Amino acid sequence: xxxxxxxxxxxxxxxxxxxxxxxxxxxxxxxxxxxxxxxxxxxxxxxxxxxxxxxxxxxxxxxxxxxxxxxxxxxxxxxxxxxxxxxxxxxxxxxxxxxxxxxxxxxxxxxxxxxxxxxxxxxxxxxxxxxxxxxxxxxxxxxxxxxxxxxxxxxxxxxxxxxxxxxxxxxxxxxxxxxxxxxxxxxxxxxxxxxxxxxxxxxxxxxxxxxxxxxxxxxxxxxxxxxxxxxxxxxxxxxxxxxxxxxxxxxxxxxxxxxxxxxxxxxxxxxxxxxxxxxxxxxxxxxxxxxxxxxxxxxxxxxxxxxxxxxxxxxxxxxxxxxxxxxxxxxxxxxxxxxxxxxxxxxxxxxxxxxxxxx
Numbered sequence: 144x145x146x147x148x149x150x151x152x153x154x155x156x157x158x159x160x161x162x163x164x165x166x167x168x169x170x171x172x173x174x175x176x177x178x179x180x181x182x183x184x185x186x187x188x189x190x191x192x193x194x195x196x197x198x199x200x201x202x203x204x205x206x207x208x209x210x211x212x213x214x215x216x217x218x219x220x221x222x223x224x225x226x227x228x229x230x231x232x233x234x235x236x237x238x239x240x241x242x243x244x245x246x247x248x249x250x251x252x253x254x255x256x257x258x259x260x261x262x263x264x265x266x267x268x269x270x271x272x273x274x275x276x277x278x279x280x281x282x283x284x285x286x287x288x289x290x291x292x293x294x295x296x297x298x299x300x301x302x303x304x305x306x307x308x309x310x311x312x313x314x315x316x317x318x319x320x321x322x323x324x325x326x327x328x329x330x331x332x333x334x335x336x337x338x339x340x341x342x343x344x345x346x347x348x349x350x351x352x353x354x355x356x357x358x359x360x361x362x363x364x365x366x367x368x369x370x371x372x373x374x375x376x377x378x379x380x381x382x383x384x385x386x387x388x389x390x391x392x393x394x395x396x397x398x399x400x401x402x403x404x405x406x407x408x409x410x411x412x413x414x415x416x417x418x419x420x421x422x423x424x425x426x427x428x429x430x431x432x433x434x435x436x437x438x439x440x441x442x443x444x445x446x447x448x449x450x451x452x453x454x455x456x457x458x459x460x461x462x463x464x465x466x467x468x469x470x471x472x473x474x475x476x477x478x479x480x481x482x483x484x485x486x487x488x489x490x491x492x493x494x495x496x497x498x499x500x501x502x
Contacts, residue, residue, distance in 0.1 A: 182316045187237035189322040196465050203232050209253040220274045244314035251324050255301030264300035283359040293373035299414040302329040304365040329417040334470040338408040341477040347380045351429040352411040377411040420459035437481045449492045
């Protein structure tokens with residue numbers, strides 16, 4: 144009799160646990176998109192920008208606005224979301240998104256902040272629900288005319304791109320962190336310094352600086368697709384003065400002394416779009432008194448000459464993508480010609496120009 148009662152009670156308890164479990168499951172199923180309760184699903188997408196020369200995440204310090212585009216497996220836009228709040232500065236930043244469970248492709252265009260008052264910027268194509276990812280490129284407007292010459296003479300708002308395919312948004316409960324989506328910076332600053340050592344003063348209008356290019360348009364994969372030729376011109380010109388050590392010739396048997404020489408120079412600052420290792424961009428410095436180009440070099444090839452100094456395994460393209468600030472210093476002689484024997488200093492390293500007219 145007692146044994147029968149115990150078995151009966153055990154059966155009731157088991158049944159009750161089953162009912163409770165079923166009720167909990169039903170409750171979670173009904174609360175998937177409810178912000179309240181422990182059964183809600185919260186998808187969180189994270190971002191990183193460590194494609195830089197410090198190999199560290201600079202997203203919190205550099206990115207001021209980020210737009211995320213989410214595409215379904217048919218390649219159609221499901222949703223987009225922009226955030227330009229102060230929350231981006233947090234190292235723990237994530238973006239909440241609400242989509243149905245499934246696999247999606249993520250595309251990101253983000254921007255930073257220019258230090259200048261009137262910068263230009265890449266314009267990301269407009270998008271609408273159902274539009275294709277392939278339409279979402281970015282293009283920078285050009286000033287001037289085709290006949291007189293197209294150009295950009297302003298700083299460029301920093302631009303970043305990222306893409307992540309086949310991201311699984313699981314059908315589950317709770318907080319789900321996805322990513323990070325890795326970003327690549329598409330803008331650069333060039334500081335070109337022209338120094339003389341003859342003690343004379345140079346004026347800002349003694350020389351013209353420009354970079355020839357055809358890279359003002361990017362597709363959704365971050366590939367440069369533009370073919371229009373134009374020039375980047377300085378957005379800042381500064382007169383400089385510095386004291387340099389210069390070897391002073393003495394008797395053959397003596398050790399060369401170091402003579403302190405006053406150098407006057409011109410610093411030109413220019414901004415460019417994404418640099419591609421297989422595309423040619425030329426840096427030109429023109430002497431305005433007679434229109435002679437005293438410097439006309441393949442900029443990409445010169446920049447790559449110092450890649451090995453960083454002692455990192457990088458492809459040429461990775462190096463160009465990681466580095467976003469370049470300095471080049473040239474010396475000019477008393478005839479205002481490039482003093483080639485003095486070499487060129489790129490990011491602090493001295494390079495002797497190769498004897499190759501193609502460069």
